[in-house]
Amino acid sequence: MKIKTRPNSRFCVAPMMAWTDKHCRYLHRLYSPNALLFTEMVTTGAILYGQDDRLAFNTEEHAIALQLGGNDPNELSKCCVIAEDYGYDEINLNVGCPSDRVQSGSFGASLMLQPELVAECVKAMSEVTNLLISVKCRIGVEKGTSENLYTEERFQDFMTSLYQAGCDRVYLHARKAILGSLTPAQNRAIPPLNYSMGSKIKELFPDLELIINGGIQSVETAKSMLNWADGVMLGRAAYHQPRILSEIDNELCGTTISDEKSIVSKYARYAEDQVMKGTKLRDLTKPLLHAFHGKKGARKFRQILSDNIALSNNDFALINKAIEQIEV
Numbered sequence: 001m002k003i004k005t006r007p008n009s010r011f012c013v014a015p016m017m018a019w020t021d022k023h024c025r026y027l028h029r030l031y032s033p034n035a036l037l038f039t040e041m042v043t044t045g046a047i048l049y050g051q052d053d054r055l056a057f058n059t060e061e062h063a064i065a066l067q068l069g070g071n072d073p074n075e076l077s078k079c080c081v082i083a084e085d086y087g088y089d090e091i092n093l094n095v096g097c098p099s100d101r102v103q104s105g106s107f108g109a110s111l112m113l114q115p116e117l118v119a120e121c122v123k124a125m126s127e128v129t130n131l132l133i134s135v136k137c138r139i140g141v142e143k144g145t146s147e148n149l150y151t152e153e154r155f156q157d158f159m160t161s162l163y164q165a166g167c168d169r170v171y172l173h174a175r176k177a178i179l180g181s182l183t184p185a186q187n188r189a190i191p192p193l194n195y196s197m198g199s200k201i202k203e204l205f206p207d208l209e210l211i212i213n214g215g216i217q218s219v220e221t222a223k224s225m226l227n228w229a230d231g232v233m234l235g236r237a238a239y240h241q242p243r244i245l246s247e248i249d250n251e252l253c254g255t256t257i258s259d260e261k262s263i264v265s266k267y268a269r270y271a272e273d274q275v276m277k278g279t280k281l282r283d284l285t286k287p288l289l290h291a292f293h294g295k296k297g298a299r300k301f302r303q304i305l306s307d308n309i310a311l312s313n314n315d316f317a318l319i320n321k322a323i324e325q326i327e328v
């Protein structure tokens with residue numbers, strides 16, 4: 001199949017379970033017109049057999065990639081067809097999540113031990129859709145025993161297999177995943193970052209689009225990564241300090257940085273509309289708690305947004321009241 005579009009991946013916001021839901025992405029889009037946004041990982045089971053609509057998104061969120069979790073080529077293909085109908089711009093396969101739940105389903109990071117299966121999944125997915133199929137993975141995976149040492153050669157073999165299967169865009173979290181002994185949060189902090197593994201892969205596969213991820217917390221670091229990587233992906237920094245999204249957009253695309261109060265006011269209008277449609281205010285204020293990071297009045301802003309009574313009453317005037325606390 002011919003790829004319909006190739007969303008710009010120079011600057012991306014990482015998929016983050018329970019964080020990057022559609023409201024969070026709407027907010028992030030207000031901060032950055034150009035970042036490629038990702039859904040949280042959605043399992044094939046949730047799409048094919050679940051009760052809730054896990055795929056709906058706001059049109060304003062484009063460009064948006066759906067991240068799928070699964071290991072069955074047939075089920076993944078079915079999900080790709082559904083995702084294309086929804087209007088997603090890219091489909092990404094999760095080959096990096098280390099959680100126990102994901103491990104017991106033998107997908108996520110444990111797929112790094114099965115390159116043939118990943119290749120089969122990518123091929124099957126590419127056959128049924130015009131959307132770009134990408135992969136997000138780690139630089140290796142360990143189970144804590146010496147027989148399972150994931151060497152650099154093994155990682156290169158994994159990438160070769162992926163590339164030969166037709167995957168030419170990879171988001172690389174530059175850490176190994178340690179399965180079995182670390183929690184997901186520890187797996188994002190304890191295994192050391194190894195960006196040079198990413199740059200070696202880029203040298204070996206110059207036509208592979210490599211987007212580097214892990215520990216990028218400043219505009220300067222993002223820019224320096226772009227000396228060798230094709231793109232940067234930010235996770236926690238984007239969530240906890242969303243203003244960085246405007247700063248990177250400005251640096252990379254020359255976009256004018258909007259005043260943060262006006263961004264949050266626009267989000268307040270979106271929240272009002274969403275509450276009218278039945279969304280709980282609490283779900284809408286969650287990503288907003290990190291706005292105005294480090295600015296005078298940010299603490300009071302958060303306190304007001306955490307007012308339990310107003311939240312339970314879905315009193316959306318709460319957001320504008322909170323904005324008034326910000327001094328600049």
Ligand SMILES: Cc1cc2nc3c(=O)[nH]c(=O)nc-3n(C[C@H](O)[C@H](O)[C@H](O)COP(=O)(O)O)c2cc1C
Pocket residue numbers: 014015016017018019040041067094096097136173188213214215216233234235236237
């Ligand atoms: C709360 C949370 C949830 C995450 N969920 C996912 C996920 O669903 N899929 C995925 O590929 N990575 C997930 N990640 C990993 C991030 O996408 C990213 O790879 C990681 O946080 C490293 O980037 P950072 O240092 O910029 O945060 C999650 C990270 C966090 C903090």
